[in-house]
Amino acid sequence: MERRDIEIFLTLAEELHFGRTAERLHVSTARVSQTIRKLERRIGAALFERTSRRVGLTPIGRRLDEDLRPAHERIVEGIDRAIAAGRGIDGELRVGFIGTAVGQFLHRVAAAFHGLHPACHVRVLEARYSDFLDLLRADEADLVLVPVTVAEPDLTTSAVLFQEPTVLAVSARHPFARRESVALDDLARDKVLRPRSFPDYIDEGLVPRRTPAGRPIERGPEFGTVQEMLSLIGAGQGMFPVPAHAARFDTRPDIAYVPIRDGLPRERRFVWRTAAETHRIRVFTQVARDVVARSENPLQG
Numbered sequence: 097m098e099r100r101d102i103e104i105f106l107t108l109a110e111e112l113h114f115g116r117t118a119e120r121l122h123v124s125t126a127r128v129s130q131t132i133r134k135l136e137r138r139i140g141a142a143l144f145e146r147t148s149r150r151v152g153l154t155p156i157g158r159r160l161d162e163d164l165r166p167a168h169e170r171i172v173e174g175i176d177r178a179i180a181a182g183r184g185i186d187g188e189l190r191v192g193f194i195g196t197a198v199g200q201f202l203h204r205v206a207a208a209f210h211g212l213h214p215a216c217h218v219r220v221l222e223a224r225y226s227d228f229l230d231l232l233r234a235d236e237a238d239l240v241l242v243p244v245t246v247a248e249p250d251l252t253t254s255a256v257l258f259q260e261p262t263v264l265a266v267s268a269r270h271p272f273a274r275r276e277s278v279a280l281d282d283l284a285r286d287k288v289l290r291p292r293s294f295p296d297y298i299d300e301g302l303v304p305r306r307t308p309a310g311r312p313i314e315r316g317p318e319f320g321t322v323q324e325m326l327s328l329i330g331a332g333q334g335m336f337p338v339p340a341h342a343a344r345f346d347t348r349p350d351i352a353y354v355p356i357r358d359g360l361p362r363e364r365r366f367v368w369r370t371a372a373e374t375h376r377i378r379v380f381t382q383v384a385r386d387v388v389a390r391s392e393n394p395l396q397g
Contacts, residue, residue, distance in 0.1 A: 097135070102168055104131045108144070109161040110255050112151045119247065120255075122370070176379055186215035189376045192223035192231055192240035195322065196345040197395040198364070201387075202241060209383045216376060225291040226320035232369050239368035239377050241384075243339060244298045246367045254366040254381050258394045261340045262359035265325075266352055267332040273352035280358050281307040287316030287334040289325060303337065308358070326351060338362075341395045 108117045108128060118125045136143050143157035153161060191206070193199050199220060206218035223231050223240050231237040232251065246253050264282075266272045272282065284307050290299060306312055316334030319325040325336055330350035338346075339362045343353035366381050388394045 097138075099171075101131050101135060102164060104128055105135060105143070106161065106165055106168060107255075108132065108151070109153055109157065109165075112153075114151065116247075120253065173382065176375075176382060179375060185213040185376055185379060187376070188217045188219060189239075189380055190219045190221060190237045191380065192221050192228060192237040194223050194225060194228060194240070194242055195339060195341070197341040198241055198243075201394050202384075205380070205384045205387050208387055209380055212383065213379070218380070224321045225325075226293040228367075229293075232367065235369075235372070238372065238374070239366050239380070241364055242367055243362045243364055244294075245301050245363070245365070246298065250370055251367050252370045252373060256363045256365055257381075257384060258388050259361040259363045260395065262337045262356050262362050263340050263343055263353040264335055264356050264359075265329050265338045265342065266335040266354060267329055268350050268352050269332060270335065270352070272335070272354050275354055277355040277357045280304075280356065281309050281311065283307055283313045283335075283337075284309075284311035287314050289328055289334040289336040290315045290318050291325075292318040292320045322346070 104117065104121060104123070104127075107120055108114065111117045111120065114125050114128050118128050121128075132144060139156070139160075141156045142154050143160060145152045145154055189209075191202055193202050199222060202220045206220055209218055210216070221237065223237065223242075228237075228240045228242060229246075229248070229251075232240060241257070264272065264278050266286075270286070272278055272286075283303070288303050291302070294302075303313060303315075317328055319328055325338075326346060326348060328334055329336060330348060337356060337359060338353070340353075340355075366377075366384070368377055
């Protein structure tokens with residue numbers, strides 16, 4: 097089994113989506129499909145269950161993933177360490193973030209990275225909802241840790257680094273503020289804010305246009321920053337689903353955070369310009385994965 101075949105299998109096992117796997121590895125969807133069929137012929141059993149709506153691992157595929165992944169990660173880490181030792185890592189790495197607690201997490205990653213590569217300075221900077229794509233394209237940030245799924249032809253996204261539940265941020269005077277929890281269907285009962293300048297597919301990934309019951313979700317005013325969003329909510333001009341850490345790090349007397357019973361987890365991924373990918377970026381993302389692996393809750397240390 098060639099290394100590229102292993103990479104394609106392991107990436108598909110993470111993404112469970114042929115298109116996203118092809119985008120991450122910069123190959124065609126046909127190449128991914130051909131590789132999986134070749135592996136399945138060699139093994140003599142299906143590795144993935146495919147339907148028109150989903151892709152999932154078979155029991156044999158899951159076992160192969162569990163067997164291959166640790167060994168593959170050790171190989172990649174060993175190669176990266178050898179490259180780092182041979183080339184050295186210096187200069188500056190600019191890492192952006194969205195969300196209050198996420199900056200603290202990135203400072204922990206930066207400290208771990210600096211301990212391994214003291215000649216490289218990491219600058220952690222805050223990005224806004226409205227401009228994180230522009231920061232990357234203007235070369236003002238090397239990579240950004242984002243809470244949304246990005247699918248842009250000139251950008252590369254990492255695998256999911258970690259995820260957390262969502263809660264609904266509402267005005268403290270809102271009827272929902274007295275509830276123990278809400279459901280996604282409740283989003284149709286008031287206006288939901290919209291991040292400014294987001295492509296439609298990113299916006300709909302955060303807040304769908306309709307509830308699970310098919311009721312339309314009315315969109316309210318736009319915001320560009322976390323503080324702008326909170327001020328609009330506190331003024332009673334709308335509500336917005338936010339990562340659960342906001343209930344701890346963004347407390348305000350005019351806002352209540354209500355758990356969403358059936359809300360989708362908010363996933364965090366790194367995104368960077370494909371043409372500007374460097375060894376520094378690859379090593380930093382690996383250090384971030386190591387920090388997450390050692391943390392029971394990455395946003396609480």
